[in-house]
Amino acid sequence: MTMRKSFWSRLARLCVIVFAIALCAGTRLNAQGYGTISGTVTDPSGAVVTGANVVATQVQSGKQIDHPCQ
Secondary structure, eight states, rough: OOOHHHHHHHHHHHHHHHHHHHHHHHOOOOOOOOOOOOOOOOOOTOOOOOOEEEEETTTOOOOEEEOOOO
């Protein structure tokens, strides 16, 4: 009977470890931060600026992404 109890104890530990790993992996994947930014570039008079270049900066990492406007 102790062998059977040992098996279930090991299986329970393994399940807890697998659950913890899956939970952590899901959190990391969620933190990717994909999104969109939309808007219109205008000059001080309110006229639309064509061909402007927009730079988005991720605050935490300082990574910049340049994107020419259409």
